[in-house]
Amino acid sequence: MKIVKTIAELRSTLAGPRANGARIGFVPTMGYLHRGHISLVEISKQHSDYQVMSIFVNRIQFNDPKDFETYPVDLKRDFDMAEAAGVDAVFLPDDAEMYRAQRTFVDIELLTNHLCGAHRPGHFRGVYTVVCKLFNIVQPDVSVFGQKDIQQAITIERMVADLNIPVRIIIAPIVREPDGLAMSSRNKHLGAEVRERAVVISRSLRRAEELIAQGVRSAGDITASMREIIESGGPSAIDYISMVRYDDLQPVDRLEDPSVIAVASFFGSTRLIDNMIINKTNGGYACIW
Ligand code: PAF
Numbered sequence: 144m145k146i147v148k149t150i151a152e153l154r155s156t157l158a159g160p161r162a163n164g165a166r167i168g169f170v171p172t173m174g175y176l177h178r179g180h181i182s183l184v185e186i187s188k189q190h191s192d193y194q195v196m197s198i199f200v201n202r203i204q205f206n207d208p209k210d211f212e213t214y215p216v217d218l219k220r221d222f223d224m225a226e227a228a229g230v231d232a233v234f235l236p237d238d239a240e241m242y243r244a245q246r247t248f249v250d251i252e253l254l255t256n257h258l259c260g261a262h263r264p265g266h267f268r269g270v271y272t273v274v275c276k277l278f279n280i281v282q283p284d285v286s287v288f289g290q291k292d293i294q295q296a297i298t299i300e301r302m303v304a305d306l307n308i309p310v311r312i313i314i315a316p317i318v319r320e321p322d323g324l325a326m327s328s329r330n331k332h333l334g335a336e337v338r339e340r341a342v343v344i345s346r347s348l349r350r351a352e353e354l355i356a357q358g359v360r361s362a363g364d365i366t367a368s369m370r371e372i373i374e375s376g377g378p379s380a381i382d383y384i385s386m387v388r389y390d391d392l393q394p395v396d397r398l399e400d401p402s403v404i405a406v407a408s409f410f411g412s413t414r415l416i417d418n419m420i421i422n423k424t425n426g427g428y429a430c431i432w
Contacts (some may be wrong), residue, residue, distance in 0.1 A: 147235070148235050153195075153281065157282075167281065168284070169195045169196075169281045172196060175331070177327070182289075193231050198233055201269055205269070215332075257394060270299075275306070283310050287312075288312060289314075294405070298392070300314075317432060329415070330415075338410075344373060344417045347384070350368055354368060362395055369384050378410055379410065385405055387405065398428065400421075400423035402420075402421045405418040
C-alpha cells in the first residue's frame with residue numbers, strides 16, 4: 144500500500160492504473176478507522192479495481208474548534224487496517240497541501256437548512272468543499288459514503304449531479320455494534336457508563352420501525368415516541384429527532400415515500416447521530432437502518 148502526501152504524487156500514482164483501464168474507487172475519511180470505514184472499502188472493491196482512501200481531518204468542517212482539537216488520530220492503526228482491507232493508496236495530505244489560500248467554497252442551497260445543517264453552522268460548506276476538491280484530485284469512478292451521515296450522503300449525491308462531477312456515489316449501510324450503537328470514530332469519547340446509555344438511540348429507531356409496521360404514519364406521533372425512549376437514557380441534549388423527505392431533506396408531517404428519520408443527541412459531551420431510510424414496498428414500508 145502506497146502512502147502519498149502530495150497531490151502531484153497522488154496524480155502520478157494513479158496515472159499507471161488508470162492507463163491500464165483500472166476503475167478507481169475512493170473512500171474519503173478523517174481517519175481513526177473502524178469497521179464502518181472498512182465496509183465502505185469492501186463495497187468500493189465490488190465496483191472498482193484500484194482503491195484510494197484519503198485520511199484528512201478537515202479543519203474547515205468543524206464548527207466547534209474543541210471538536211477538531213480532540214478528534215482522535217491513530218495513523219499507524221489506520222494504515223494497518225487500510226492495508227488489510229485492500230486499499231492500494233492512502234492520500235494523507237496536510238492542511239497546507241489542501242488549503243493554500245482557499246477562497247472558493249462549495250455550498251448547497253435548501254438541503255442544509257435542517258437536521259445537522261441547522262445545528263452545525265458552516266459544517267456542510269466545509270464538507271462539500273473538501274469532497275469536491277478530493278474528487279478533483281483523485282478523479283474516482285466510484286466513491287462510497289456511509290448512510291450514518293445521511294444528510295452528507297444525500298447532499299453529496301446532489302452536489303455531484305448539480306456540478307456534473309463524473310463519479311458514481313454509493314451509499315453504504317450503517318455498521319453497528321452488537322447492541323445497536325452505530326459505529327463512529329467519536330464513540331471513543333464515550334465513557335463506559337455513558338456508552339451503555341447511548342444504546343437508546345438505536346432502540347428509538349427500532350420503535351419507529353415497529354410503529355410504522357403497525358400503520359402509524361404521523362411524524363409527530365413517531366418522533367414523540369422516539370423522544371421518550373431517548374430521554375430514558377439521560378442524554379445531555381437532543382439536537383433533533385426528525386422525519387424528512389429523502390429528496391430535499393425537508394420536514395414532513397406524515398410519512399412519505401421515500402423518507403428519512405434522523406436523530407442527533409449528545410451523550411456526555413459526545414454528539415451522536417443515527418437514522419433510518421424508509422421506502423414503500425408492495426406490502427408496506429421497509430426501514431433501512
Ligand atoms: O464523513 C467524513 O468522515 C467526512 O465528512 C469526509 C466525507 C471525509 C469529509 O471530510
